[in-house]
Amino acid sequence: MFVLGWYMHELPKGGPKVSSFDLFDLGLFTFESSKEMSARSFYFLLHKSIGVTIFFLVLFRIYWRLTHKPPKMLTSMSAFEIKLATAAHHALYLLMFLIPLSGIIMSIGSKYGIHWFGIPFLPGIDNETLRDLFKEFHEIFGQILLLFFILHFAGALKHALVNKDGVLKRMWFHK
Numbered sequence: 001m002f003v004l005g006w007y008m009h010e011l012p013k014g015g016p017k018v019s020s021f022d023l024f025d026l027g028l029f030t031f032e033s034s035k036e037m038s039a040r041s042f043y044f045l046l047h048k049s050i051g052v053t054i055f056f057l058v059l060f061r062i063y064w065r066l067t068h069k070p071p072k073m074l075t076s077m078s079a080f081e082i083k084l085a086t087a088a089h090h091a092l093y094l095l096m097f098l099i100p101l102s103g104i105i106m107s108i109g110s111k112y113g114i115h116w117f118g119i120p121f122l123p124g125i126d127n128e129t130l131r132d133l134f135k136e137f138h139e140i141f142g143q144i145l146l147l148f149f150i151l152h153f154a155g156a157l158k159h160a161l162v163n164k165d166g167v168l169k170r171m172w173f174h175k
């Protein structure tokens, strides 16, 4: 979603209308659409459709997390480390929720609204202030999530390579 967001954002408005799209111009995958449109429109539609799907998956994940207890934190971790990890987990959940939500509100503010893989999902109200405000939020939340993701990844690596405790194992599928 990040790569798609950055890529589509750079595409020119009003480009030639075609019905075949080479994903990221890499020559690896080609998408076909039933009607001709510019590459920008196609990738925006794709980003929004995948994003709405992710939003509902995140809602389900949050429901699952609230109804299922995770394994306990390791006793080798200090109280400070436990607090830091818990705060980072809360921030990650919040951002996973806020990023697609801000994208949805931004798109409601635009004149296009949202189609979910071609099916009308939410209409646009063409309100520039709402669109621009939530566009800013979408970008800022995305940058904060990237930062938290890097910290989270670095923390997991440190536990695996330096501390050599069971933190990475605890994050994996087996208990």
Ligand code: HEM
Residues within 6 Å of the ligand: 001, 002, 003, 004, 005, 006, 009, 044, 047, 048, 049, 050, 051, 052, 054, 055, 099, 100, 101, 102, 103, 104, 106, 107, 114, 135, 138, 139, 142
């Ligand atoms: C699910 C997670 C999502 C992620 C990680 C994500 C990420 C991004 C990123 C990185 C950008 C580029 C921002 C920039 O210009 O620097 C972007 C743009 C955009 N996203 Fe998302 N997005 C998500 C979900 C959604 C959803 C659900 C929608 C709407 C239904 C949406 C609508 C948009 C639109 C319209 C833009 C283009 C804004 C513009 O340049 O005019 N996004 N997104």
